[in-house]
Amino acid sequence: MQPVHEWHAAPLPAEEAKRLRLLRRLDLLDTPQEEVFDRATRVVAELLQVPIALISLVDENRQWFKSRVGLDVCETARDVSFCAHAVHSERLLLVEDTHADARFAGNPLVTGAPHVRFYAGVPLRSSHGPVLGTLCAIDTRPRTLSASAQAALCDLAATVEREIVQREAARETRQMQEVDRRKLRLSETRFHTIFEQTPTGKAIVALDGRFVEVNPKLCEITGYSADELVSMTFQQITEKADLPTDLRHVAELLDGTRKTYTLEKRYRRRDGEPVWIELSVALIRDDRNRPLHFVSVMHDITSRKHSEQVLRDYRQELERRVLERTCELTSSRATLQTITDNLPVxxxxxxxxxxxxxxxxxxxxxxxxxxxxxxxxxxxxxxxxxxxxxxxxxxxxxxxxxxxxxxxxxxxxxxxxxxxxxxxxxxxxxxxxxxxxxxxxxxxxxHRENQMRSEVMLDALTGLPNRRALAEQLALCIDAARDDAVPFALFFMDLDGFKSVNDQHGHDAGDALLRQVAARLKKTTRAGDLVCRLAGDEFVLLARGISSSSACSRIAQDICRAIGRPFALGEAEALLGTSVGIAMCAGGYDTSAEAILGDADRAMYEAKRKGRNGFRFASVMADAAPAVNNYLEAHRHEAVSH
The missing domain is CATH 3.30.450.20 (PAS domain)
Known part of the structure; x- marks a missing residue:
């Protein structure tokens, strides 16, 4: 037989870009030898009695040997690699005589050193599917491989593959932990900024009423320093006449009768003067539902209470005078008529x-x-x-x-x-x-009171309803879903790429971009839907009458498309995406505003983990959520592009 001088490089796999990303993310390329891998190649060489055994990882332009027996070089070019062909195999690539195989007869590794005549390679797969490399046995003479030997080689490959998969899982776990730590740090920073800089008094209060942490505004309201307040309880600075009502509400929080409460009461300032506040309190519990501490927000309403008192005094004085004059003039109806006719009452x-x-x-x-x-x-x-x-x-x-x-x-x-x-x-x-x-x-x-209330319920930057407005409307939707079986859906949105735009172009440009985002969301959604800005680059859509996951998917796709279009920033353009978490609430489903917001928030972070500029359904959908999310996973490119 005449020698064949042709050979064929292996074609690229269908998911080559994904395969290369997974390989590089594994951090195994160009690392020192490790006993756990060397043990496998030694066993292969001894078991199959071959001079060469390799664990090969197929990179973009080369194959690199993580472990090698009987070979001095640590890598070869990919186009001459046998392992590049094994990447396409389901179980085992077996070449019993390379001279008889058109793909390899002219291969430089066959015609020259190391003179490969026999090759058996088992693909090593990532936990995500693509093949990263092979465990292979090579001989310089043609030979056959029994079924039991093939099975033994596959078993050894499974051991190596399990080590690779475990390392993938450990690395992904570390990455997720780092993401969680960054989110926690960001959350703590946001909380500290809101706690310290907002123009309302805020405090974290222990279960016994002791102030644990207070902000500067509360110190201004009460006249006490922060050091003084944290050595005191709210009972000590509350007006005695107002304390029983406050304590009754606290007891209802602790026994679960209510989740929050708001009341108007008086503090006694450090200088002895009373100050009226509007107090809102929520009880924070741990993951086992045990009470941890209270979060309290205080608005100084002394001026308002003074105005109300002046108005009440005026009304009472007017009523007193009218009554006095009415009694005095009962005997003279004509005179009474003349006086009362000229009063604007x-x-x-x-x-x-x-x-x-x-x-x-x-x-x-x-x-x-x-x-x-x-x-x-x-x-x-x-x-x-x-x-x-x-x-x-x-x-x-x-x-x-x-x-x-x-x-x-x-x-x-x-x-x-x-x-x-x-x-x-x-x-x-x-x-x-x-x-x-x-x-x-x-x-x-x-009208003035309603206008003031409307201003309190709007976000100053975007003009959208704010968190307070969302809480009010969400409570109404939950009651309607529970009592009247009116379904609704909550879409929790977080912008992808906003921070880099904000850092590059400045906060003024960031604010302008948020206003454009708000305008697009209002234009994209239905007239009766509620679009809110929570804080930073977080938005929420409350859509009533939505009862199917397909309708939610269409809405989420519309949102992703709208936010995915370029935004104008002066002469420049900004590109954003949005990750959307969806929580649905149908008739008869009992939940709370905090729970459904939390479900949608977690689904949003899941969307970010799955690639950003897409959407995920929350587990609150019970049986429907896994099926929907599995469908989205299988059609991720379509879901994002649409």
């Missing part, structure tokens, strides 16, 4: 049967009825049935002799205006024979 006198005995001219302005025509008319016929039903409990109380006030009244005759009414009983011989009504128009005051 609805004034009426009602008998015990709830029929009008007197009305001032403001009734004509509001209800379009001549006051004199109302005498003897039942109150229900004037203010409307719905309003009458709401007011009736107050009417009963005043007819029982109690002076009462009723806020937020909307009369059917004036639906755009809001009123505050005071009912004052009329006594004759210690018996209530009727009552006086004084209603003030508080529409503008309510």
């Amino acid at each position: 609805l004034i009426a006198h009602v008998d015990a049967g709830l029929r009008y005995r007197f009305n001032n001219q403001v009734y004509r302005e509001v209800f379009g009825v001549e006051p004199s025509a109302l005498r003897g008319t039942h109150v229900r016929e004037v203010i409307g049935l719905a309003t009458f039903e709401r007011c009736l409990p107050y009417f009963r109380r005043v007819l029982a002799g109690e002076r009462v006030s009723h806020e937020d009244i909307v009369y059917e005759g004036a639906p755009s205006r809001i009123w505050n009414a005071t009912y004052i009983p009329e006594f004759q011989r210690d018996e209530v024979v009727g009552f006086y009504i004084m209603s003030q128009d508080i529409t503008e005051t309510k």
Whole structure:
């Protein structure tokens, strides 16, 4: 037979880029010899009685020998490598005579040193699938290999492969631990910044009421230094009259009756002066649900309480004066009519049967009825049935002799205006024979209050609803899902690549980029959905009426596509992605705002671990989540690109 001088280099595997990434991530290339691998090649050489045994790792342009017996060189070119062919094998590449195989007959390793005539190589696979290299036996003479010898070689390869897989797992575990540590450090930094720099008092409080950590704003509110406060309890600085209510709420937190509470109370400052605060408290528990400590947030509302007191004093003084003048002028109805007609207040006198005995001219302005025509008319016929039903409990109380006030009244005759009414009983011989009504128009005051509340519920940078607004709406959605079986889905989004843009272009550019992201999210989502900014580059979408994972997938894909388009930063462009975690809540599913946010947050981090600019479903979906996430894993390229 004439010698064949042709040979063929092995083609590249289908997942070559992935295979090379996994190989380099393993950190085995160009490392010193290790006994655990050398033991395997020695056994192969002795077991099969071959002069050469190798553990070969196939790199981009070479094959490198992690362990070798009978060969002086540590690597050869990939295009002449037998192992590059073995990479394509499922179990074993066996060449009993290279001179008889067109792929190898002209190979330089056959025609020259080490004069390979026999080759048997078992692929070594990564835990992720691709083949990284081989365990191979080489002889300088042709030979056959029995089935038992082939099985023994495969068993030895499995031992080497297990060592490689264990190292992969250990390295990935270390990487995940480092990621978790970085996230923890970032979380601690964010918490410290929020804790120290926000314009509200904040404190971490031990279960016995002792201040553990306080921020500068709380020191400013109370007048105590941080060192002084951490040696005290909240009971010591709380006004005694307000303490029982506070302690009752604390007990309800500890026994699980409630998860948070908010109340208005007074602290006694260091200089002895009282200060009104709005206190919000949450109980933090460990992973075994044992109480750890309280987190308290305090707003100084002294100015507001002062304004409310001034307004109450004004109303009481006005009511007192009107009542005094009404009593003084009872004998002169004409004079009474003249005075009350010129007061910007609805004034009426009602008998015990709830029929009008007197009305001032403001009734004509509001209800379009001549006051004199109302005498003897039942109150229900004037203010409307719905309003009458709401007011009736107050009417009963005043007819029982109690002076009462009723806020937020909307009369059917004036639906755009809001009123505050005071009912004052009329006594004759210690018996209530009727009552006086004084209603003030508080529409503008309510509008200002609502505007102030809206401002508190918005993120100052993006104009989106903030965390407080999300908490309020999420609680309503959870109640609706539990009681009315109305499903919803929560999408937790974290921008990919935002930090590098922020570092490269500056915080002003970062802020402008966040505003653009907010605009795209609002444009991408439905009109009735709630898009919120939590903090930094974290956003949340609350979508009502979503009941299927396919609908959630479409929404998440739309979000990824929208954020994946370039953003304009002056003359430059910025490219971002977004990792989305999805938690669904269907009818009858009992959860909490904290739990579903946590589920969506963990799913978002899973999306980041799986490649970023994609989405994952949370385990809260129970049986559906594994199937959906397995599908996404199998179609990751499609899910991200779409």
